[in-house]
Amino acid sequence: MKKIISTDKAPKAIGPYSQAVYFNGQLFISGQLPIDSATGKMPEGIKAQTEQALKNIKAILEEAKFTLDDVVKSTVLLKDIGDFAAMNEVYATFYTSKPPARAAYEVANLPLGALIEIETIAMRACK
Numbered sequence: 001m002k003k004i005i006s007t008d009k010a011p012k013a014i015g016p017y018s019q020a021v022y023f024n025g026q027l028f029i030s031g032q033l034p035i036d037s038a039t040g041k042m043p044e045g046i047k048a049q050t051e052q053a054l055k056n057i058k059a060i061l062e063e064a065k066f067t068l069d070d071v072v073k074s075t076v077l078l079k080d081i082g083d084f085a086a087m088n089e090v091y092a093t094f095y096t097s098k099p100p101a102r103a104a105y106e107v108a109n110l111p112l113g114a115l116i117e118i119e120t121i122a123m124r125a126c127k
Helices: 046-063 081-094
Strands: 003-005 020-023 026-032 071-078 101-106 116-123
Touching: 026 046, 046 071, 046 081, 046 116, 071 081, 081 101
Parallel strands: 071 101
Antiparallel strands: 003 020, 020 026, 026 116, 071 116
């Protein structure tokens, strides 16, 4: 049975979806925009937005009793693929060893004018 995961330490969903769903040892985290849940605002610039999106992911992981080490796949959506190197610089500070598999794409637009959105899948070994 699936379990819905939600925390006030990450922004609330802006549509009919959950922050995350846990099922059978797997955690599927919806795309996280770089919204600060305390202020409801997005920081300026790709580095600050990448950091905030990853902080949101970390908060959801922690709510589900997962860690960044449990992340196996991320998908990064960028408003401008020219921001790839700057995004990578910040991303590397969160995944310092054994980083997950990842894809990154440039997209035409993101919700609320964001520069980045990151979705994540984490897994734990079944016992």
